[in-house]
Each structure stands twice: as C-alpha cells, then as structure tokens.
Amino acid sequence: MAIEEKRLILKYADQEGYTNDIDCYIKHGGYEALKKGFQMKPEDICQEVLDSGVRGRGGAGFPAGMKWKFLDRKSGKPIYLICNADESEPGTFKDRQIIHKDPHQLIEGMLCSAYAIQAKLAFIYIRGEFFEGYKILERAIEEARAKNFLGDNILGSDYSCDIIVHRGAGAYICGEETGLIESLEGKRANPRIKPPYFPAALGLYQCPTIVNNVETLCDVKHVITMGSKEFANIGTPGNTGTRIWCVSGHVQKPGYYEFPCAGVTLGELIYDVCGGLLPGRKLKAVIPGGSSSKILRADERFKGKKKDGTEFDWGIEDIPMDFDSLSLVGSMSGSGGVIIMDDSTDMVEALANINYFYAHESCGQCTPCREGVPWMKKITTRMCSGGAREEDVDLLKSIADQIEGRTICAFGEAASWPVQSFIAKFKDEFEAKAKEQALLRKQGEDTAKETSLI
Amino acid sequence: MLEIKVTDTVTINVDGELAQVPKGVNVIEAMRVVGKEKEIPHYCYHPKLSVVGNCRMCLVEVGNPMRDRQTGEAILEENGEPKIGWAPKPVIGCATNVSEGMHVRTNTPNLIDCRNGVTEFLLINHPLDCPICDQAGECRLQEFSAEHGRGYSRFKEEKNVKPKRTRLGPRVTLDDERCILCSRCVRFSQEVAKDDVLGFVDRGTYSTLTCYPGKELSNNYSLNTVDICPVGALTSTDFRFKMRVWFLKRTHSICTESSVGANTEIWSREGKIYRITPRRNDAVNDTWMTDSGRGLFKEFESEDRLTSYSVDQVAKSLDDAVVATRALLKAGSVGVIGSAHSSVEEQYLLQKIIKQTDATCEMVQHIGEGDGLLLSEDRTPNLRGAFINGLIKQLPERELGQLKASIEGGSIKTLLVFNQDLEQLGIDLGKLKESIQVIYFGNSKNTTSERAKVIFPSLSVFEKEGTFVNQNFILQKFKQAVLPPVGLMSECGVLKAILHELNNEAPETAMPFMDELWSEISENVEILKSVKWSAIPEEGFALEDASFASMNFVETQNLKYKPNLVSKTV
Incomplete structure (x- = not known):
C-alpha cells in the first residue's frame, strides 16, 4: 500500500493544467499570503517564523527564524535577502522543481521574507546550469512586477523591494553562503572566514544579509498562510513542516516526494513510495541527505537516546525521515537527497565518484581542502584502476581526519564525511579490493576492470 | 588591516x-x-x-x-x-x-596534528626542489616542514604540474609549483601598492597565481611581493640563482633614495652586495620599500668611480690632499655647495669647517615625483639633518642663488663641492675663472672632478656608518656593510683631518670613532643634545621638530608622512 504524500510546497506543481504563469498561481490562491503579510508588522512575521520552528532546508537545518534574529539591524546599513538556488549537491533536485513548476511561490515567499526582515533588495542566486529555470524566474518576476507584487510601493503598502536573478557560473562552492555572496559581488567564490564575516552582520557588500534556501523561503509563505501554530503541527516538535525528499539510485520509482517531517520512515520511502529496489536486488546502503552526508549501511542497528530521553533501536528501514532522527543515527538530512544503493554497488567506486566531485569543486582557497580532497580522489581513482594497496584505507581515513573541522567553510566536512563513513562502514570492501588486486598483480593479470567512473 | x-x-x-x-x-x-x-x-x-x-x-x-x-x-x-x-x-x-x-x-595533541596535517598537504604537490630554490634558507615551508613535517611522504600519486618560470613583470619571476596560494602577494598588490594585477585562475588544487591578461607586475613595489612570499614562488629576477642566502651577511642600513628613509637590510658577501631588502619599521616604511631603492648599490659598481685622492689630477696620499686643501681654504673667500646626501656627522664637520673659514654655504634641492607611498618628492635622505646642523637656514631652491653669482663673478676663490656636478647646477665650467679652485667630494668622475684641484672620493652609504634624519625628523642609523675601495677613508675622516690641519693639530690617521664624534655633536647641536651614538635604537630616534613647523618642505602626503597643511595653504 502506498503511503499518501502530504504536499505543501509542491501542492499544485504536478496537477494537470497547472502552469507556472502568474494567472494560474493567483487562481490557486497565490499572493494571498503576501497580502496577509502586509497586514502584519514585520517583526510579527519574524516571530511567526521563529514560532513555526521552520528549519533551513539547504543542508545544515538551522532554524530560519533564529537566523533572522541574528540580523544586525542597528548598523543602519541596508539589509539584503538572498535566495540560495545554487542547488548542486549530488542527489538533490528539489529546488529546480519548485523554480520550474511554481516560481511564483518562491517569489511570494521571498517577498514575505524580505518584508519581514525589511530587506532593501533581494537576490536569487541561481545555479548556472539552470538556464531554463533562470528564464522562468525572469519571466515570473516580470509578471509579478506588472501586477505590483514586486517593485515600488508593493500593493500600496509603502514597502518597496525588487528581486534580481543572478546566474552562477558552475561552481558547487557558490552554494556556501559566503562563497555565494563573494560570487554575487563579482569575485571568485572563495568562502569568507567566520568570524568575522557572518552574513547576518557583514554579508553582501559588508551589509547585513540573510541567505535562505529556495524551499525554506517557500515555507515562509506557508507559515504566513497557515499561521505558525498550524505549520508547527505538521511533523514533530523541532522538525516542523514538510520536506521534499529527492530519491535517486537503485529504486523502481526515483523522484521527489514531499512528506511531513518524520511522516515517513526510510523503509517506507524506499519500499512503499518508491516501489522498492530493482527485482532481485538487496539494499546495501543509503546516503540520506545528499552526497556529503554520512552513508548508512543496510544491516546496521542504530541505538541510542533521543533528546527527550526515550531510547530508540532502529534498523535502517525504521529511521523516521526528519532532521533530528537522521542526525541521531550519525548522518544528516542535509538537502534531502536520498541516494539508494543496492548490492550491485562497488563501494570503492561509489566513493571514487564522490571524491571526484569534491576534488573538482574545491575552491582551492584553504590548504586542507585544496590539497587533501584531490589527494583522496587520486587514491580512490587509483584503487579503481587497479593500483589499490591495503594501506590505502587507513591513509584515506587519516587524510579525511586531517581535513575535517580545519577548513574555512563546511566544504571540508562535506568532502571528508563520505570518506570517513564509507571507510567506517565498508572497510572490508576496501581491503578486499586491495587484496584481490594484489593477487591479480602477483599472477601477472590485468588488475583494472572496466568501471563506469566519470 | x-x-x-x-x-x-x-x-x-x-x-x-x-x-x-x-x-x-x-x-x-x-x-x-x-x-x-x-x-x-x-x-x-x-x-x-x-x-x-x-x-x-x-x-x-x-x-x-x-x-x-x-x-x-x-x-x-x-x-x-x-x-x-x-x-x-x-x-x-x-x-x-x-x-x-x-x-x-x-x-595540544589535536593542534599538533592540525599543523602536521597542513604541512603534509602543502608538501604533497610541492616540487621539493629546495636544492635549487632561492628561498631555501629563508623559506617558511622549509622551516615548518622541519618542525611539523613527518620526514617521509605518504603521497604515492603524481604531483600536479604547473608553470615553472612565469615572468610576472620586469623584476619578478614566478614558480607556480612552489606557490602555496597564501595570497599575500595578491593582497599586497591590492591593498598597499594599489595596483591590482595579480589573481588566481583555475580552481582547487589547480589554482594558479598569475597576472590579469594584458597586465604585468611592473609597479615600483613589485619586489615586496618577493619579500613577503613565504615560499620560493615569487623570486627576484635579479637575485635569482645568484647566491645562497645563508652565505650573506646582513647589515642594517637606510635607503638613500628619498627623504622617506626606508629601513633596509644589506645582504653582502666578501665585499659584494647581492640584494637589499626592507626592514620593518612601523614609523617609517612598515615592511616595504621601493624597487628602485633596491638597485642603488649598483651605481657604485661603475667604472667611473673615483678611487684615489688626487691633487692637480695626480693621485696623491690623503695627507697631501689635506695639506693642499688647507692652503686653499686658508686663502679665504670660500664657497661651499653642501649636500643633503651627506650624513648628519659629515654635515656637522662640514659646518665646522665653514665656520672656521668663514665660508658661505648653499645647497640645491633634488626633487622628483612622489608616489604617495615610500618615494617622496625630496630625493635626498638628509635634508632635515642640514637644518639641524645649521648648514642652511632656508629651504634650498632648485638652483644656486647668491653663490652662483659670486662664483661667476669671481668673488669666490675656493669652491668646496659635495656630491654635485657644477655643470648640472648651471655653472659653465668653460667660463669659470682660472683663479677659482675646486675641491671636490664625490663618488664618480664628472666634469667637476675633471676641473677640480683636489679630489676626495666619497664612500657610498654601504661603505660607511652614520645617521640620516628622515622626513619625520627621525634620526636613523646606518651601518657599514662592505669595505670601501682600498685606501679610502670615510668623509668624516677626511673632514676631520682637514679640521685638524686647519687648526694645526696633530694629524689623525685612524677612522673617527663615532662615539667620540657624537659626544661632540651632542654638545654643540641643540636638537641632538641628549643623543648618544650607541644609544640610537635600530628603529630610529624621533627628534624634536617643533622649531621646523613653519617650514614648507616639498614632500606631499605618503605612507607615514602628513605635510604641514597649515603652512602649505598660506
């Protein structure tokens, strides 16, 4: 039996006849939240967002209302709002759906947020590869501007704000908020050091800035529509609202699925929602929140205590899909990119693939990430092409440990967590590969096998 | 900052x-x-x-x-x-x-692990070519690798390959493989030199330092990027492959290029100077200096350099030259063209001679374009010293004043010239009266030295010791880095010998001892009253400058100097 989705953000997205133009959006109740928002005081909206408990959907899961609270309002400098639409985390494809199918929802969410934090100007930093999305957003903004949902004196409220869409040029690091800000300023996207450059105080052009994910900003719209109480009723305390899970990998029906937080377990998501694995295959591992989150092994047992003191004892299929549960099992919900791997997966190759990505995307600013991540990539690539050594496993782990927590931005963690977790959970496979190749070398046979590595 | x-x-x-x-x-x-x-x-x-x-x-x-x-x-x-x-x-x-x-x-163990980790990372793609690297011996990476490195490499993969010798500008050559991407040079170009030409291209481990297309690192501060480069990536094209730094002796000195008086370090070996680098002084030049100031030592390697005392164009001993000078000075009607290139001590002794011979003294100014940073308009290191010594009372003009008329009119019989070429001062040597005798102190041959009756070759700032007073009235000491040409004595020694001769005292052959000279100077010069030679600190000694507040010095604002705006507007 398939579990029913509860769609909030993607409610209309896939309905027949629903288009991404403004008339269709207004027909479905669009821009009512904005009108309602303008009846409220900005600080009341901020309070609503804080009360709703909505957490950032970009990866770290930091409460959005708390982020807004850190905003430096005393400096007298203009405040900026930036929508982070640089969706590049491998395994994640939710923001693109929102932008393509319901761009006005994002614009409305942004305007509500911009009004709440009294932003002077708002930006959408969209991933360079999303050219179609860029065109859709540009058109949507034109439409909104024509109807005075955007621009000067919006709907006679005395509040003026405009949205500028800025395309990236194809770098994962632009999704890091300070890197994004640098890029938006026209520089290389080198993330800034924090302290002192916390965006809420010294962000875009050294002015207070809020950077939020596409999904988070859309949630703001629903918080205003529903009120914080009703919004907080979705999901569980501390994990409110819905989340869009982007399921990819070895399942029958990969795709995006929206559920209340903790409204579905990982097992339900794989077997009921996504139709299970391919015939004859067995689940081997799951990366639950985009490629940088730590991998979970299918036959693991997760035991421990929750925050409220209750104990849990979960198999991989029992894990409720929400922020806290996934962090309890040692991983994270990240950007919601659930990658399913069945028993046909070669874990060394999978890691080599991930390492290739991070080595390619390291900005090169700070030493551990610039040098360490390509090193890990070189090792895993060598392991796949026949040169594996038994000591490589420990070396990889040691390199990852030397990166984690010592870099300017969270990219260091993003790149070292996969390595650490793959080795912690699949060390046997890495060692087996090295032994197998050593044997083949001894026998004078070709050690490399054909792989589907990029 | x-x-x-x-x-x-x-x-x-x-x-x-x-x-x-x-x-x-x-x-x-x-x-x-x-x-x-x-x-x-x-x-x-x-x-x-x-x-x-x-x-x-x-x-x-x-x-x-x-x-x-x-x-x-x-x-x-x-x-x-x-x-x-x-x-x-x-x-x-x-x-x-x-x-x-x-x-x-x-x-803590964690921190030690952090440092060791970073060191290992920096070394994996480093060419490890210390044996042929100019930075060896003064390389941060080398030092820290000794301390924090593991001594062997765990890196079995292929190293990245990057350009080995990129010409960034006329004076700087870049080895990208050694670069650790610290961005000091980029920041220096942007923030200090205000000439934003450097940046990184490519991403991640392939990041490469380079100049923006169509630009080059050619500003007059480009060699500072070499100084601050913690590794051997940026190298001085001039110094590249010339000498191992650990063979070089370091001597503290002062740049004579302009009145800024940048603190420098002279790197020399066996009497030869190899390079000049800035020395940190937060009140004068921070940690920077001009490229042009670094090349000044080469002027003294020219073949035109005067290397022996002479009388009537015949090489003589110092004693003979001093005796000849005494006769010329005793004859009276002495004119002196002083120099702001002379040290405080030389100016002091010269001023004593002027007093004794009742001579008239004038100076000319040497000005050029300032860059607002460390090259001031006044291209002499010690104009303030001349005021402090009482050598002159008014700011020198571009040309000689009354003295020129006296020379051309013939009322001057003996002319003592310091470091100047009379022809450049607009005095036509061909028309100069036969009766005028010239005593010349200078480094190299010129038309004045050819006409001079007595020649005292002077020493470069690297060959003697003394002090200069910079634009901010900071008294700064320079020390002897290399030996002067054989047989030559410093100007202080020569001037002292002349003074003794004038006073019929026993001739003094030894080099004047600075302590002794300074005990005399501090007795006689009001502003230098409490100063002792040995007590002048490395970072200089700020003098009381209130009495010069009304002077309109030519310098405009630069790194550590603000002109006296009140008097400028008058």
Missing part, C-alpha cells in the same frame, strides 16, 4: 600561564608579545595586510569565560575559577582577537 594601538592590555591565559597582551590584537600578535611566536606558525597572515585565514597553519584552541545567558554573570568552576567555554573546533589565530580572560592553547 590590523592597527595595533597599545593603549590597553588584557590578561589572557596561554597554555596555563597568565600573560598581559595589548587589547584587540589577534592571537598571533599576542603570542609574539608573550614570546611564544614559534608556537603559532603561519603562512598567509602578514601584520600589514588584511586577514584571509587560508593557510590554516595558525590553528589554536581558544576558550572564553562562560556567562549565564539570563543573568550575564560569570559561571564559576568549583574552585572559584571562571568556567571556560572552549570553542568546539580549533580556530585560526590570525582572525581571532584576544579578549579579557581568554584562554589559548597552542600545543
């Missing part, structure tokens, strides 16, 4: 010991104060540049006293000590400012 104002101090706890450090400085500077500089190695941080924190070498653990969120009161441990909330991750010392009660750990 970090400006340290030592007005307040805070108490911090470094590895369990309390220490007083200036308020608001970062942890690296605080460790310098505490004497634990070595505990926090760093590459990208430079005290005169903005902080980027990209090398990750200066990681430290810090903690601050915890406070109760509601009441704001300090939380105490059981023993009454404040409870310390340690940061969960190590932080970079360069971007962390000290605050009252802060705890800093510099040597």
Whole structure:
C-alpha cells in the first residue's frame, strides 16, 4: 500500500493544467499570503517564523527564524535577502522543481521574507546550469512586477523591494553562503572566514544579509498562510513542516516526494513510495541527505537516546525521515537527497565518484581542502584502476581526519564525511579490493576492470 | 588591516600561564608579545595586510569565560575559577582577537596534528626542489616542514604540474609549483601598492597565481611581493640563482633614495652586495620599500668611480690632499655647495669647517615625483639633518642663488663641492675663472672632478656608518656593510683631518670613532643634545621638530608622512 504524500510546497506543481504563469498561481490562491503579510508588522512575521520552528532546508537545518534574529539591524546599513538556488549537491533536485513548476511561490515567499526582515533588495542566486529555470524566474518576476507584487510601493503598502536573478557560473562552492555572496559581488567564490564575516552582520557588500534556501523561503509563505501554530503541527516538535525528499539510485520509482517531517520512515520511502529496489536486488546502503552526508549501511542497528530521553533501536528501514532522527543515527538530512544503493554497488567506486566531485569543486582557497580532497580522489581513482594497496584505507581515513573541522567553510566536512563513513562502514570492501588486486598483480593479470567512473 | 594601538592590555591565559597582551590584537600578535611566536606558525597572515585565514597553519584552541545567558554573570568552576567555554573546533589565530580572560592553547595533541596535517598537504604537490630554490634558507615551508613535517611522504600519486618560470613583470619571476596560494602577494598588490594585477585562475588544487591578461607586475613595489612570499614562488629576477642566502651577511642600513628613509637590510658577501631588502619599521616604511631603492648599490659598481685622492689630477696620499686643501681654504673667500646626501656627522664637520673659514654655504634641492607611498618628492635622505646642523637656514631652491653669482663673478676663490656636478647646477665650467679652485667630494668622475684641484672620493652609504634624519625628523642609523675601495677613508675622516690641519693639530690617521664624534655633536647641536651614538635604537630616534613647523618642505602626503597643511595653504 502506498503511503499518501502530504504536499505543501509542491501542492499544485504536478496537477494537470497547472502552469507556472502568474494567472494560474493567483487562481490557486497565490499572493494571498503576501497580502496577509502586509497586514502584519514585520517583526510579527519574524516571530511567526521563529514560532513555526521552520528549519533551513539547504543542508545544515538551522532554524530560519533564529537566523533572522541574528540580523544586525542597528548598523543602519541596508539589509539584503538572498535566495540560495545554487542547488548542486549530488542527489538533490528539489529546488529546480519548485523554480520550474511554481516560481511564483518562491517569489511570494521571498517577498514575505524580505518584508519581514525589511530587506532593501533581494537576490536569487541561481545555479548556472539552470538556464531554463533562470528564464522562468525572469519571466515570473516580470509578471509579478506588472501586477505590483514586486517593485515600488508593493500593493500600496509603502514597502518597496525588487528581486534580481543572478546566474552562477558552475561552481558547487557558490552554494556556501559566503562563497555565494563573494560570487554575487563579482569575485571568485572563495568562502569568507567566520568570524568575522557572518552574513547576518557583514554579508553582501559588508551589509547585513540573510541567505535562505529556495524551499525554506517557500515555507515562509506557508507559515504566513497557515499561521505558525498550524505549520508547527505538521511533523514533530523541532522538525516542523514538510520536506521534499529527492530519491535517486537503485529504486523502481526515483523522484521527489514531499512528506511531513518524520511522516515517513526510510523503509517506507524506499519500499512503499518508491516501489522498492530493482527485482532481485538487496539494499546495501543509503546516503540520506545528499552526497556529503554520512552513508548508512543496510544491516546496521542504530541505538541510542533521543533528546527527550526515550531510547530508540532502529534498523535502517525504521529511521523516521526528519532532521533530528537522521542526525541521531550519525548522518544528516542535509538537502534531502536520498541516494539508494543496492548490492550491485562497488563501494570503492561509489566513493571514487564522490571524491571526484569534491576534488573538482574545491575552491582551492584553504590548504586542507585544496590539497587533501584531490589527494583522496587520486587514491580512490587509483584503487579503481587497479593500483589499490591495503594501506590505502587507513591513509584515506587519516587524510579525511586531517581535513575535517580545519577548513574555512563546511566544504571540508562535506568532502571528508563520505570518506570517513564509507571507510567506517565498508572497510572490508576496501581491503578486499586491495587484496584481490594484489593477487591479480602477483599472477601477472590485468588488475583494472572496466568501471563506469566519470 | 590590523592597527595595533597599545593603549590597553588584557590578561589572557596561554597554555596555563597568565600573560598581559595589548587589547584587540589577534592571537598571533599576542603570542609574539608573550614570546611564544614559534608556537603559532603561519603562512598567509602578514601584520600589514588584511586577514584571509587560508593557510590554516595558525590553528589554536581558544576558550572564553562562560556567562549565564539570563543573568550575564560569570559561571564559576568549583574552585572559584571562571568556567571556560572552549570553542568546539580549533580556530585560526590570525582572525581571532584576544579578549579579557581568554584562554589559548597552542600545543595540544589535536593542534599538533592540525599543523602536521597542513604541512603534509602543502608538501604533497610541492616540487621539493629546495636544492635549487632561492628561498631555501629563508623559506617558511622549509622551516615548518622541519618542525611539523613527518620526514617521509605518504603521497604515492603524481604531483600536479604547473608553470615553472612565469615572468610576472620586469623584476619578478614566478614558480607556480612552489606557490602555496597564501595570497599575500595578491593582497599586497591590492591593498598597499594599489595596483591590482595579480589573481588566481583555475580552481582547487589547480589554482594558479598569475597576472590579469594584458597586465604585468611592473609597479615600483613589485619586489615586496618577493619579500613577503613565504615560499620560493615569487623570486627576484635579479637575485635569482645568484647566491645562497645563508652565505650573506646582513647589515642594517637606510635607503638613500628619498627623504622617506626606508629601513633596509644589506645582504653582502666578501665585499659584494647581492640584494637589499626592507626592514620593518612601523614609523617609517612598515615592511616595504621601493624597487628602485633596491638597485642603488649598483651605481657604485661603475667604472667611473673615483678611487684615489688626487691633487692637480695626480693621485696623491690623503695627507697631501689635506695639506693642499688647507692652503686653499686658508686663502679665504670660500664657497661651499653642501649636500643633503651627506650624513648628519659629515654635515656637522662640514659646518665646522665653514665656520672656521668663514665660508658661505648653499645647497640645491633634488626633487622628483612622489608616489604617495615610500618615494617622496625630496630625493635626498638628509635634508632635515642640514637644518639641524645649521648648514642652511632656508629651504634650498632648485638652483644656486647668491653663490652662483659670486662664483661667476669671481668673488669666490675656493669652491668646496659635495656630491654635485657644477655643470648640472648651471655653472659653465668653460667660463669659470682660472683663479677659482675646486675641491671636490664625490663618488664618480664628472666634469667637476675633471676641473677640480683636489679630489676626495666619497664612500657610498654601504661603505660607511652614520645617521640620516628622515622626513619625520627621525634620526636613523646606518651601518657599514662592505669595505670601501682600498685606501679610502670615510668623509668624516677626511673632514676631520682637514679640521685638524686647519687648526694645526696633530694629524689623525685612524677612522673617527663615532662615539667620540657624537659626544661632540651632542654638545654643540641643540636638537641632538641628549643623543648618544650607541644609544640610537635600530628603529630610529624621533627628534624634536617643533622649531621646523613653519617650514614648507616639498614632500606631499605618503605612507607615514602628513605635510604641514597649515603652512602649505598660506
């Protein structure tokens, strides 16, 4: 039996006849939240967002209302709002759906947020590869501007704000908020050091800035529509609202699925929602929140205590899909990119693939990430092409440990967590590969096998 | 940029010991104060540049006293000590400012692991070509690798290949493989030289330092990027492959290019100078100097250099030249063209001679274009000294005044010229009266030396010791780096010998001892009253300049100088 989705953000997205133009959006109740928002005081909206408990959907899961609270309002400098639409985390494809199918929802969410934090100007930093999305957003903004949902004196409220869409040029690091800000300023996207450059105080052009994910900003719209109480009723305390899970990998029906937080377990998501694995295959591992989150092994047992003191004892299929549960099992919900791997997966190759990505995307600013991540990539690539050594496993782990927590931005963690977790959970496979190749070398046979590595 | 104002101090706890450090400085500077500089190695941080924190070498653990969120009161441990909330991750010392009660750990196993890790990472793609690298011996990477490296490599893969010899500009050559991407040079170009030509291209481990297309690193401060490069990536094209730095002797000196008086270090071996680099002085030149100032030593390697005393164009001993000079000076009607290139001591002795012979003295100004940084309009190192010594009373003009008329009119019989070419001063030597005798002090041959009756070859600033007074009235000492040409004595010695001869005292053959000379100077010169030679500190000695407040010196604003705006507007 398939579990029913509860769609909030993607409610209309896939309905027949629903288009991404403004008339269709207004027909479905669009821009009512904005009108309602303008009846409220900005600080009341901020309070609503804080009360709703909505957490950032970009990866770290930091409460959005708390982020807004850190905003430096005393400096007298203009405040900026930036929508982070640089969706590049491998395994994640939710923001693109929102932008393509319901761009006005994002614009409305942004305007509500911009009004709440009294932003002077708002930006959408969209991933360079999303050219179609860029065109859709540009058109949507034109439409909104024509109807005075955007621009000067919006709907006679005395509040003026405009949205500028800025395309990236194809770098994962632009999704890091300070890197994004640098890029938006026209520089290389080198993330800034924090302290002192916390965006809420010294962000875009050294002015207070809020950077939020596409999904988070859309949630703001629903918080205003529903009120914080009703919004907080979705999901569980501390994990409110819905989340869009982007399921990819070895399942029958990969795709995006929206559920209340903790409204579905990982097992339900794989077997009921996504139709299970391919015939004859067995689940081997799951990366639950985009490629940088730590991998979970299918036959693991997760035991421990929750925050409220209750104990849990979960198999991989029992894990409720929400922020806290996934962090309890040692991983994270990240950007919601659930990658399913069945028993046909070669874990060394999978890691080599991930390492290739991070080595390619390291900005090169700070030493551990610039040098360490390509090193890990070189090792895993060598392991796949026949040169594996038994000591490589420990070396990889040691390199990852030397990166984690010592870099300017969270990219260091993003790149070292996969390595650490793959080795912690699949060390046997890495060692087996090295032994197998050593044997083949001894026998004078070709050690490399054909792989589907990029 | 970090400006340290030592007005307040805070108490911090470094590895369990309390220490007083200036308020608001970062942890690296605080460790310098505490004497634990070595505990926090760093590459990208430079005290005169903005902080980027990209090398990750200066990681430290810090903690601050915890406070109760509601009441704001300090939380105490059981023993009454404040409870310390340690940061969960190590932080970079360069971007962390000290605050009252802060705890800093510099040597935990985790931190040692951090440094070792960064060192290993920096070395995996490094060419390890120290044996042919110019930076060897003064290379941060080399030093820290010895201390924090593992001694063998775990890196079995292929190293990255990058350009080995890129010409960044006329004076700087780049080896990209050695570059650790600290961005000091980029920041220097942007923030200090204000000539934004350097940047990184490509991404990640392939990041490469280069000039923007169509631009080159050709500004007059380009060699500072070589100085601040912590590794052997940026090298001086001139010094490249010339000499091992550990063979070179370092002597503190002063740049004579302009009245800024940048503090320098002369690197020499066996009487030959190989390079000149800036020496830090926060009141004068920070840690920078001009490229043009670094090449000044080459002027003294010319073949035109005067190397022997002569009378009537015949080489003579110093005694003969002094005797001949005495006769010329005793004849009276002496004119002196002084020089702001002379040191304070030389000017003092010259002024004594002028008094004794009742001579008239004039100087000319040497001006060029200033760059607002470390090259001032006044291209002499010691004009202020001439005022302090009473050699002149008024600012010199571009040309000689009354003295020129006296020379051309013939009322001057003997002309004592310091470091100038009369022809360049507009005096037609062909028309000069036969009766005028010229005594010439100078470095190299010119039309004046050809006409001179007596020649005293002077020494370069690298071959003698003395002091200059810079534009900010800071008395600065320079020391002898190399030996002068054989048989030559410093101008101070010559002038003293002339004075003795004039006074019929016993001739003095030894070089004048600076201490002795200074005890005399400090007795006779009001502004230098309390100064002792041996007590002049390395960073200079600020003199009382109030009596010169109304003077309209030609310098306009530069790095550490603000012109006297009140009098300028008059």
